[in-house]
Amino acid sequence: MDENLRNAALEYHRSPKPGKMRIEPTKRMVNQRDLALAYSPGVAAPCEEIAANPDKADDYTARGNLVAVISNGTAVLGLGAIGALASKPVMEGKAVLFKKFADIDVFDIEVDTTDPEKFVDAVALLEPTFGGINLEDIKAPECFAIEAALRERMNIPVFHDDQHGTAIVVAAAVRNALVLQGTSLAEAKLVTSGAGAAAMACVDLLVSMGLPAENVTLTDKDGVIHAGREGMLPNMARYARKTDARTLPEVLPGANVFLGLSAPGVLKPEWLPLLADKPLIFALANPEPEILPDVARSARPDAIIATGRSDYPNQVNNVLCFPYIFRGALDVGATTINEAMKVAAAEAIASLARLPAHESVAQAYGGRKLVFGPEYVIPTPFDPRLIAEIAPAVAKAAMDSGVARRQLDLEAYRRSLAQQNARSAQLMMPVFEAARGTKTRIAYGEGEDERVLRAIQDALDDGIVRPVIVARRRILEKRLPGLGLRFQLDRDVEVIDPEADEAIMKSLADAYRAIASRKGVPVPEIVRHIYRRPTVTAAMLLKTGHVEAALVGGNSEYWGQVKHVLRIIDRAPGAQRVYALSGLILDAGALFLTDTHMVSEPTPEQIAEMTMLASQELRHFGLQPRVALLSHSNFGSSHSPSARKMRAAYTLLQEKAPDLAVDGEMHADAALSQPVRERLIPDSRFDGPANLLVMPNLDAANITLTALGASSSSPTVGPMLMGLSQPIHVLPPGVTSRTILNLTTIAAAEAKHR
Numbered sequence: 001m002d003e004n005l006r007n008a009a010l011e012y013h014r015s016p017k018p019g020k021m022r023i024e025p026t027k028r029m030v031n032q033r034d035l036a037l038a039y040s041p042g043v044a045a046p047c048e049e050i051a052a053n054p055d056k057a058d059d060y061t062a063r064g065n066l067v068a069v070i071s072n073g074t075a076v077l078g079l080g081a082i083g084a085l086a087s088k089p090v091m092e093g094k095a096v097l098f099k100k101f102a103d104i105d106v107f108d109i110e111v112d113t114t115d116p117e118k119f120v121d122a123v124a125l126l127e128p129t130f131g132g133i134n135l136e137d138i139k140a141p142e143c144f145a146i147e148a149a150l151r152e153r154m155n156i157p158v159f160h161d162d163q164h165g166t167a168i169v170v171a172a173a174v175r176n177a178l179v180l181q182g183t184s185l186a187e188a189k190l191v192t193s194g195a196g197a198a199a200m201a202c203v204d205l206l207v208s209m210g211l212p213a214e215n216v217t218l219t220d221k222d223g224v225i226h227a228g229r230e231g232m233l234p235n236m237a238r239y240a241r242k243t244d245a246r247t248l249p250e251v252l253p254g255a256n257v258f259l260g261l262s263a264p265g266v267l268k269p270e271w272l273p274l275l276a277d278k279p280l281i282f283a284l285a286n287p288e289p290e291i292l293p294d295v296a297r298s299a300r301p302d303a304i305i306a307t308g309r310s311d312y313p314n315q316v317n318n319v320l321c322f323p324y325i326f327r328g329a330l331d332v333g334a335t336t337i338n339e340a341m342k343v344a345a346a347e348a349i350a351s352l353a354r355l356p357a358h359e360s361v362a363q364a365y366g367g368r369k370l371v372f373g374p375e376y377v378i379p380t381p382f383d384p385r386l387i388a389e390i391a392p393a394v395a396k397a398a399m400d401s402g403v404a405r406r407q408l409d410l411e412a413y414r415r416s417l418a419q420q421n422a423r424s425a426q427l428m429m430p431v432f433e434a435a436r437g438t439k440t441r442i443a444y445g446e447g448e449d450e451r452v453l454r455a456i457q458d459a460l461d462d463g464i465v466r467p468v469i470v471a472r473r474r475i476l477e478k479r480l481p482g483l484g485l486r487f488q489l490d491r492d493v494e495v496i497d498p499e500a501d502e503a504i505m506k507s508l509a510d511a512y513r514a515i516a517s518r519k520g521v522p523v524p525e526i527v528r529h530i531y532r533r534p535t536v537t538a539a540m541l542l543k544t545g546h547v548e549a550a551l552v553g554g555n556s557e558y559w560g561q562v563k564h565v566l567r568i569i570d571r572a573p574g575a576q577r578v579y580a581l582s583g584l585i586l587d588a589g590a591l592f593l594t595d596t597h598m599v600s601e602p603t604p605e606q607i608a609e610m611t612m613l614a615s616q617e618l619r620h621f622g623l624q625p626r627v628a629l630l631s632h633s634n635f636g637s638s639h640s641p642s643a644r645k646m647r648a649a650y651t652l653l654q655e656k657a658p659d660l661a662v663d664g665e666m667h668a669d670a671a672l673s674q675p676v677r678e679r680l681i682p683d684s685r686f687d688g689p690a691n692l693l694v695m696p697n698l699d700a701a702n703i704t705l706t707a708l709g710a711s712s713s714s715p716t717v718g719p720m721l722m723g724l725s726q727p728i729h730v731l732p733p734g735v736t737s738r739t740i741l742n743l744t745t746i747a748a749a750e751a752k753h754r
């Protein structure tokens with residue numbers, strides 16, 4: 001590790017608070033009643049229920065979602081036996097990964113003993129606390145006996161991650177890489193460096209999947225594991241070769257797969273020519289691999305190379321497995337993790353790598369093109385689809401093999417996991433349900449944009465859209481193959497090519513001329529607009545009824561695109577202006593703001609109008625609007641013009657929407673905190689925090705949106721245009737594929753509602 005990374009890692013762990021995690025309550029604890037419920041006397045009620053029926057622990061405690069990551073510090077990564085205390089950063093790290101990738105809560109537990117029996121006793125006694133046990137970084141051979149004893153004694157899943165998590169991921173990657181290299185598992189020859197916890201489990205799983213045991217040669221610190229070697233464990237004896245070879249280079253000739261799960265630098269570049277054609281070089285020791293990828297690549301350009309690290313392609317690491325295998329196991333209340341569940345996980349991981357990579361993954365990996373091939377044999381850890389692919393496969397295997405205490409509707413389960421993996425998805429769920437299967441015809445102005453194309457693939461998968469893209473075919477033909485998307489042009493996606501589709505372009509131009517010539521667009525500009533401004537083309541496709549909704553912009557300045565839209569698409573009947581609503585998904589929940597993009601100094605009437613339109617949008621998200629009219633003034637404390645404006649809007653809203661839970665004018669803290677609000681007025685018109693903040697002007701709304709977005713890195717929804725007669729939205733520059741998918745879904749739901 002270079003000095004910069006080392007210093008950065010130390011700083012990361014030290015500040016702002018030491019370590020990587022903390023515990024947070026999930027229940028309110030602000031007054032005497034909360035205390036009486038959470039603790040004595042109320043807490044006696046769930047205690048008595050659980051005493052009468054132990055299964056109730058899943059209903060009344062966090063146990064069902066709580067896993068122990070437990071180590072004795074005897075084989076910490078490739079750092080060796082550095083002890084229980086020094087292993088704590090790794091165990092905290094695993095805890096964070098469980099939480100981040102699968103929302104599983106973890107206590108990390110470091111047990112200070114190298115005595116397997118004491119260790120087993122300590123862990124077995126913890127069964128009442130946990131829904132599952134993840135054993136970590138315990139060295140071979142003790143790990144085998146420890147795991148076996150705990151599986152025997154405990155009635156919850158016990159899983160030694162370094163053995164089985166690693167084996168599952170390695171099996172998936174080896175299988176995919178062999179396909180690419182044109183070798184089958186049945187004919188592959190594999191040599192290991194390492195015959196410890198990870199290596200033995202990998203070899204056993206690959207053999208159970210079709211690798212002949214006689215094609216495996218194990219090596220460890222003492223060289224080749226050969227027939228007759230002293231001190232061999234029974235699980236190694238199965239692979240002990242009758243051979244005179246004693247060192248790693250002696251057994252490398254003709255090997256298709258090198259599998260390193262041992263120590264840094266043990267594979268020398270000068271040995272690499274010994275390997276078979278098109279080999280797999282999996283150097284998986286952490287943090288330093290058996291050989292560095294660049295070195296291996298120079299010696300063997302025909303190899304597929306993998307490491308355990310995130311800074312090289314093909315990260316083969318058990319993080320791809322443990323969060324999700326536990327998610328599936330916990331959700332069906334599995335009593336164990338069995339072979340069927342492991343094979344199901346391996347197959348799900350292998351299949352996912354063959355699908356086109358998710359756009360958010362491409363972003364996390366610096367825009368690298370991730371298409372199934374030698375540099376992408378396995379999904380990346382930031383792939384948000386992992387949870388929805390692996391956990392249901394594991395849950396199904398548990399149910400089919402009879403170890404599940406609960407049966408799940410697997411399709412509904414898969415959908416709920418897919419939706420949980422993006423926080424915005426939870427908010428989007430009702431809109432998504434409204435749009436799914438509608439196959440709405442939506443025009444996309446920027447049809448050559450990679451983010452648009454990826455969003456279209458996702459929307460097609462859920463039957464949301466029949467897309468019509470404005471794009472030049474010659475560009476698409478160059479760009480699409482590199483993206484690995486599954487849709488086909490003309491079959492799944494209609495293309496309007498301004499350079500080639502003369503008939504439709506001419507009819508759009510004629511229709512546009514009739515509109516634009518009366519809206520101040522100089523005649524010479526009209527033809528240029530329709531052919532050169534994809535926003536105009538897409539808006540005209542909507543105007544002329546070729547599509548039911550449109551999304552435009554995304555690559556240029558927002559208001560420039562809005563100007564084109566407003567020229568073409570009429571306001572809704574009776575609407576005074578067009579407004580924008582934007583949502584943020586904060587930890588505390590969804591928060592919407594208006595008007596974030598359109599009217600700089602709205603009048604009281606316009607504020608009332610935007611409030612009613614925005615409230616209607618919130619209802620489409622399944623939310624009951626709780627609306628705060630914001631100001632520098634609190635309920636009459638100031639008489640400045642802007643405070644009076646918000647008070648006037650409040651009065652209008654009481655007349656026009658008497659049932660709307662709206663209050664104001666008030667400060668933002670009063671809007672977001674009921675106790676603060678109650679100190680100011682006893683009879684607020686809504687309870688809890690507001691979920692719609694109506695701002696006195698554009699500056700306030702837009703600044704609040706961008707400040708909150710930047711400081712919380714919250715996903716955003718919108719901006720959604722309100723007050724138009726047809727569904728059309730303008731994408732801001734920098735928009736992500738996820739936001740385009742969300743706006744696609746919103747536009748499809750709007751088209752259905754009209």
Ligand SMILES: NC(=O)C1=CN([C@@H]2O[C@H](COP(=O)(O)OP(=O)(O)OC[C@H]3O[C@@H](n4cnc5c(N)ncnc54)[C@H](OP(=O)(O)O)[C@@H]3O)[C@@H](O)[C@H]2O)C=CC1
Binds near residue numbers: 078137166220261
């Ligand atoms: N990428 C991933 O997801 C994972 C990677 N790993 C990595 O694999 C390695 C082993 O972990 P694990 O199996 O848990 O540990 P173990 O202690 O159980 O096994 C280590 C194995 O490596 C062998 N070994 C150690 N040094 C050398 C050497 N210089 N030359 C050849 N063999 C050697 C040991 O041989 P002996 O018994 O003779 O000492 C033993 O067989 C670690 O680097 C770890 O980080 C582990 C799990 C997951």
Ligand SMILES: CC(=O)C(=O)O
Binds near residue numbers: 161285308319
């Ligand atoms: C990844 C992991 O678990 C290890 O290297 O030990």
Ligand SMILES: [Mg+2]
Binds near residue numbers: 137162
């Ligand atoms: Mg480990």
